[in-house]
Amino acid sequence: MGISRKATAHWEGDLKSGRGTISTPASGLMQDTRYGFNSRFGDEKGTNPEELIAAAHAGCFTMALANALAEAGHPAESLDSRAEVDLSLEGGPTMSAIRLFTKAKVPGIDEAKFRAVADDAKTNCPVSKALSAVPITLDAELLS
Incomplete structure (x- = not known):
């Protein structure tokens, strides 16, 4: 179980x-x-399902990235991620896009390796898998 x-x-x-x-x-x-x-x-104070999905996705992706970087021998000094979930209203409400953004301080890793690890974390975190019917993009920035 x-x-x-x-x-x-x-x-x-x-x-x-x-x-x-x-x-x-x-x-x-x-x-x-x-x-x-x-x-x-609208813009009334309160939450909504898309905001909660964005929070879950940002958290899940960031944990997956931290784990993948450590397993690759490059533990992160820091990771800051944001997820944005778009809700299309055409043809009835539908989640139409998810954008992940992350900024990472990772000692000793080159840009290509970082990007490969980040892309894999985006594809394989459990929330990304659950939301695979929605296009998901990633903007990953390696800070010096």
Whole structure:
């Protein structure tokens, strides 16, 4: 058996005027964090599924990259990553693109090796695998 993680969602009302909350009870990262139509499709304060997927993807990719660099004999001094998830509204809401960005300080590695390791981490992190139906790009920068 694998590891199981949980989050909860509660919703009241219809799609446009309703409101909900999302929680991650075990970690306490989010406790009844608001989400709704306007935080997803507008600019109202609150979270939305795409933001949460972006956070999960940024975290997963960064951990995969740290591991892959260490296994290649080049442990990272630091990794800073961001994920952006686009939601297309044409033909119904669909995640249409994911862009990963990372800046890395990795002593002793050359640009080509770093890029190969970063590309492999992008392809093989569990969240990338789960989201493989969405085009995923990576902008990886090796800092000196």
